[in-house]
Each structure stands twice: as structure tokens, then as C-alpha cells.
Amino acid sequence: MNELRQKQHGIYDAKTNPQGWSTAKTAGEINKDVESGNRGGFITKVREDISLAEALRINPDLAKIKDRSKALKELRSLAKRTERAIANFTPPSETHNVSYAIQDCLSFVASLPDSSIDIVLSDPPYGRNLHNDALWSGNVRDFDDSPESYTTLMSELIPLLSEKMAKQSHLYFFCDLYHFEFLSGLFEMNGIIPWRHPIIWDKNHMGSFANIDYGPRHTYDTIIYANKGQREVTGHAHDVIRGILPLDSKTHPDEKPAALLDNLLERSAHPNNTR
Numbered sequence: 001m002n003e004l005r006q007k008q009h010g011i012y013d014a015k016t017n018p019q020g021w022s023t024a025k026t027a028g029e030i031n032k033d034v035e036s037g038n039r040g041g042f043i044t045k046v047r048e049d050i051s052l053a054e055a056l057r058i059n060p061d062l063a064k065i066k067d068r069s070k071a072l073k074e075l076r077s078l079a080k081r082t083e084r085a086i087a088n089f090t091p092p093s094e095t096h097n098v099s100y101a102i103q104d105c106l107s108f109v110a111s112l113p114d115s116s117i118d119i120v121l122s123d124p125p126y127g128r129n130l131h132n133d134a135l136w137s138g139n140v141r142d143f144d145d146s147p148e149s150y151t152t153l154m155s156e157l158i159p160l161l162s163e164k165m166a167k168q169s170h171l172y173f174f175c176d177l178y179h180f181e182f183l184s185g186l187f188e189m190n191g192i193i194p195w196r197h198p199i200i201w202d203k204n205h206m207g208s209f210a211n212i213d214y215g216p217r218h219t220y221d222t223i224i225y226a227n228k229g230q231r232e233v234t235g236h237a238h239d240v241i242r243g244i245l246p247l248d249s250k251t252h253p254d255e256k257p258a259a260l261l262d263n264l265l266e267r268s269a270h271p272n273n274t275r
Helices: 002-009 023-030 036-058 060-064 068-088 105-111 147-164 177-189 258-265
Strands: 117-122 165-175 199-202 220-228
Touching: 002 023, 023 036, 036 068, 105 147, 117 147, 117 258, 147 165, 147 177, 165 177, 177 220
Parallel strands: 117 165
Antiparallel strands: 165 220, 199 220
8 A cells, every 4th residue: 555655646755755655644544543642653563564565575585484573673684784785895896806825724824814814614624534435536645534634634723713713703614524523612612603503515316325235325514604703694594505416527526516605605795895
């Protein structure tokens, strides 16, 4: 009704269209018997209902929230995140150049300025003895993926990451589920607080055939999400990622698809929001 009246009379504006249709007029048409003392509250309620109705057109997920007050809270949160995204947006012509470094991770991280990293997205070795795995073809086997080497590396890397991460920053860390508890404890000891549950990448029908005669195929990857400080996420994403399949052609046996990395980064970063 509000939209219809605005089309008939135009949208109210004190300067350009004082005779236009306002939310207050809609409220009065809905309930002409509202007492003057309650009129302000009723107009506010109508205004909120109109905002919800408009938001549902572009965000159907709001309909899943059955409680009105919770839906309004989510709508305000969405508006706040949108305002923040607009404020942080940098036109592409003004973005900084991207730089790449192929280095030892410990020496490279140590060389970075303290408190300079907003988001860590890392896919380190898994400590699963893959250097002995027949799945590794070619001659790329010059590394040590033993559990002992993995534990040593993580014990050195994670304190370094804590020093280099900003006071308000996020971390996404691929790992074997076997190491989830060990890594979570190590992150927490260094002030990087892990989410209680891992993010799961569901690879659908794709996955490892290791020991398939004795148990189910392994068709998912585990990702630790952690927060240093209280950096807010950009939206309410799920902790199970579906619809992104492993690559058919890989340079590295555990290479992740770019779409998966984009999915994770978009949870914490706005477009072109670089230092």
C-alpha cells in the first residue's frame, strides 16, 4: 500500500514534495484510531515493517527468520556491514599492486612488519607423511611431511604469525582434522582465538582413495578459522562449503581451487580493501 500511494502522490520530501506520501500517512491509513500518544510508536512500527518488506525482495534469506525483532536486528546488521563496505571500497584504479614471494615461510613471515597482516590464509603441509605417498608423481618429493617435522614447523610459525597479525585480524588455516586440537591450542596460547568448530570444505564425490578397502573415502578438508581481537566478518556464512570441486589439473597435489580461496577471503575482506 505504501508503494502504491507513493506512486500516486510521489514520495514525501519537505523541500521538493511536501504534498508527497510519507510513512506517517501510511500508518494513519492503516489505523486511523491510534491514540495520539501512541502514534509515534505505531509510525515507527510501520516504518520498520516497510523496511523489512523491501529488504525481503533482495534478500529472501530474511524470511527464514520468523521472529520480527530478530529479523530487524539482522537487517540493521546488514545495513551496518553495507555502510562499512562502501566506506572501505577503493576504486580499482587506486588499488595497490599485488606482490608474490616464493620463500621459506618462517624467514618470510619474520621479515614482515609487526601487526601488518589483516588476514592469514594458509595451506601448509599436513604432517601426513606425504613425502612417501605414491600419489605424489614426478620428482617433487624433496620435503619432510612427517608429524614430527610438522609439529616443529607449527610451533615456530604460529607465534610468528601472532606477532605479525594486526590487532583486529582473521586467520584461515587448512589442516588435517587429526591436528585440529593441537593447532587450536597453539593458536589460543598465542592470542589467536580459534572458532569452536572447523570450516568444512565438502569436495562432493571427489576425495582420497587411501585405504578405501577398510573404510570410507575422505571427501572433505578441514579449515581452522580464528580471530585475533574482535574483527567482524562481512556476512553470516555457513561453516560447510559446498559446490566447489577440486581442480582436475593441478600443479600441486593438494592445490586448492581459487573459488574456495575467494569464498574464505570474502568472509573477512571487502573488495579492493588493501593497505
